[in-house]
Amino acid sequence: MTSGTRRTGLEKTMKTILLVSALASLLIVLLIFIFTMKEAMPAFRELGVWKMLSGTTWRPGNGEFGILAMIAGSGLVTLGAVLIGVPLALGTAIFLSEIAPGWIVKIVRPSIELLAGIPSVVYGLFGMVVLVPLVREIPAPGNAGFGLLAASIVLAVMVLPTIANISEFAIRSVPRGYREGSLALGATKWETISRVLIPAARPGIISAVVLGLGRALGETIAMIMVIGNSVVLPAALTGNPLSIFLSRARTLTGNIAVEISYATGVHESALFATGVVLFILIMLVNSSAGFLLRRGARR
Amino acid sequence: MNKRNFSQNIAFGMFWLAGIVSVLIMAFVVGYIMVKGLPGISLDFFTTSPRGGLSGDGGIYSTIVTTFYMIVVTLVFATPLGVGTAIYLTEYSSNTDSRAMGRLVSIARFGVETLAGVPSIIFGLFGYALFVTVMNLGFSILSASLAGACLIIPVIIRTTEEALKAVPAGYREGSLALGANRWETTWKVVLPAALRGISTGILLSAGRIVSETAIFFVTLGGSYRVPRSLMSGGRTMALHVYYLAMETRAFDKAMSTAAVLVALIIIMNLAINMVTNKIAAK
Numbered sequence: 409m410t411s412g413t414r415r416t417g418l419e420k421t422m423k424t425i426l427l428v429s430a431l432a433s434l435l436i437v438l439l440i441f442i443f444t445m446k447e448a449m450p451a452f453r454e455l456g457v458w459k460m461l462s463g464t465t466w467r468p469g470n471g472e473f474g475i476l477a478m479i480a481g482s483g484l485v486t487l488g489a490v491l492i493g494v495p496l497a498l499g500t501a502i503f504l505s506e507i508a509p510g511w512i513v514k515i516v517r518p519s520i521e522l523l524a525g526i527p528s529v530v531y532g533l534f535g536m537v538v539l540v541p542l543v544r545e546i547p548a549p550g551n552a553g554f555g556l557l558a559a560s561i562v563l564a565v566m567v568l569p570t571i572a573n574i575s576e577f578a579i580r581s582v583p584r585g586y587r588e589g590s591l592a593l594g595a596t597k598w599e600t601i602s603r604v605l606i607p608a609a610r611p612g613i614i615s616a617v618v619l620g621l622g623r624a625l626g627e628t629i630a631m632i633m634v635i636g637n638s639v640v641l642p643a644a645l646t647g648n649p650l651s652i653f654l655s656r657a658r659t660l661t662g663n664i665a666v667e668i669s670y671a672t673g674v675h676e677s678a679l680f681a682t683g684v685v686l687f688i689l690i691m692l693v694n695s696s697a698g699f700l701l702r703r704g705a706r707r
Numbered sequence: 708m709n710k711r712n713f714s715q716n717i718a719f720g721m722f723w724l725a726g727i728v729s730v731l732i733m734a735f736v737v738g739y740i741m742v743k744g745l746p747g748i749s750l751d752f753f754t755t756s757p758r759g760g761l762s763g764d765g766g767i768y769s770t771i772v773t774t775f776y777m778i779v780v781t782l783v784f785a786t787p788l789g790v791g792t793a794i795y796l797t798e799y800s801s802n803t804d805s806r807a808m809g810r811l812v813s814i815a816r817f818g819v820e821t822l823a824g825v826p827s828i829i830f831g832l833f834g835y836a837l838f839v840t841v842m843n844l845g846f847s848i849l850s851a852s853l854a855g856a857c858l859i860i861p862v863i864i865r866t867t868e869e870a871l872k873a874v875p876a877g878y879r880e881g882s883l884a885l886g887a888n889r890w891e892t893t894w895k896v897v898l899p900a901a902l903r904g905i906s907t908g909i910l911l912s913a914g915r916i917v918s919e920t921a922i923f924f925v926t927l928g929g930s931y932r933v934p935r936s937l938m939s940g941g942r943t944m945a946l947h948v949y950y951l952a953m954e955t956r957a958f959d960k961a962m963s964t965a966a967v968l969v970a971l972i973i974i975m976n977l978a979i980n981m982v983t984n985k986i987a988a989k
Contacts, residue, residue, distance in 0.1 A: 434818025499725025626826025
């Protein structure tokens with residue numbers, strides 16, 4: 409009988425321990441949010457939330473802590489990565505799910521897996537050594553190679569696996585009957601893909617892109633290495649508006665990483681405030697991906 | 708009819724191109740790093756520590772040691788929590804007796820999903836503020852591992868959950884029918900059956916620690932000396948690449964270190980695929 413009570417006792421203890429560990433993730437998230445918020449409070453209070461968000465100058469020595477330039481930097485580099493990366497990622501996803509013969513899938517999929525595994529510092533190094541000198545060749549006054557274009561290309565490759573994998577899964581999840589029905593009605597394979605499969609997989613594809621956006625906004629090391637890190641509001645270098653991508657910039661993530669180790673006082677607090685803005689931005693993006701997926705699943 | 712075939716050919720051509728370009732990008736990045744990096748690698752490169760200074764002299768011995776420490780210590784923190792969470796979510800959440808418990812489970816799941824989306828620099832910032840500064844652990848392997856654990860806990864949870872779900876329900880029912888309780892069933896029947904799957908999760912997490920740079924950039928200090936204890940600072944191989952490229956400007960050494968890093972990641976990927984294929988073959 410005593411062994412019976414000991415067994416029940418162990419069962420109860422383990423259940424509690426497991427429940428506590430299951431709640432640990434939530435606890436960590438809350439701890440991170442509260443802690444970052446608390447450290448950011450002095451900056452928000454002293455400088456004003458709106459003034460920080462809309463300020464274009466970041467001069468810690470002068471007590472100026474506007475982060476608009478960094479918001480623009482993060483936004484533009486992410487936009488560039490999406491413009492370059494999404495067509496490639498979606499093309500690859502459709503290729504893998506509908507077109508490629510089995511033996512080719514066995515080459516392409518591990519390649520993408522490997523792309524996902526390559527450390528961001530290696531992408532950064534590759535960007536510095538290969539892409540930056542190439543971009544520098546584009547004739548424009550003040551083009552140093554380091555800047556939004558090089559960073560966007562690096563970032564596009566980094567988010568390629570995320571977007572390709574999730575979209576491929578979304579397209580593969582479309583019921584077989586959809587394909588068969590469309591083909592039986594005399595549609596070609598391409599018509600089936602473009603008019604049946606892609607519309608049916610759209611929620612999954614959109615959330616794949618949005619998750620890729622979240623990844624892009626959060627990338628740090630590779631961005632520091634190729635984007636130039638100057639705190640300037642990106643602007644076109646020549647008459648061509650596209651030359652804005654030749655401008656140097658700094659991301660929200662880079663701002664934190666580059667300055668946190670020596671910052672003190674309000675400066676340090678302003679970096680935590682940068683973290684809060686980044687955190688909220690990414691939470692919004694990620695939760696909208698979840699929302700789109702759920703809405704798609706309900707239909 | 709011809710026009711329809713024509714547009715199909717164009718579209719399929721683009722898809723083939725996308726697939727081929729993806730492979731070429733991988734081949735170019737990996738090939739470039741290997742071609743530029745391998746010539747600088749010798750036995751000395753692995754057995755001597757960086758000597759500091761602006762020429763980037765020396766090898767990567769101390770960074771290998773630090774990377775190893777980081778993997779072990781981070782996994783020690785993250786594995787019990789991650790596996791525990793996954794066990795609770797798959798084995799215990801289905802037979803919750805009350806609505807309040809059901810609530811708790813969905814809240815816990817929300818926590819896991821949110822944690823998985825937090826960018827690594829935020830973990831770094833948090834680790835810097837809490838572990839390095841407030842808890843006064845300094846720039847150390849301990850601080851960096853605690854921050855790094857936040858990054859890999861969701862990875863371990865997800866892979867362990869998948870591994871547990873793959874264990875047939877009959878195993879559990881058989882064990883419960885023989886009079887074992889839920890924990891005994893989990894510990895003696897389900898976990899052993901899921902061990903391979905869980906080990907891929909742990910390998911995957913080790914890979915994340917090897918690759919991670921941002922968190923350790925703000926919590927590990929960057930000393931190039933061999934760490935003596937958990938309270939020593941250090942630099943992982945990935946962090947070493949960063950310092951070599953951005954501060955020392957020793958690009959050849961950075962390339963060689965990056966080549967070692969990429970080779971390590973390829974080996975880890977192969978190991979994961981081997982274990983996964985073995986599971987699938989069973």
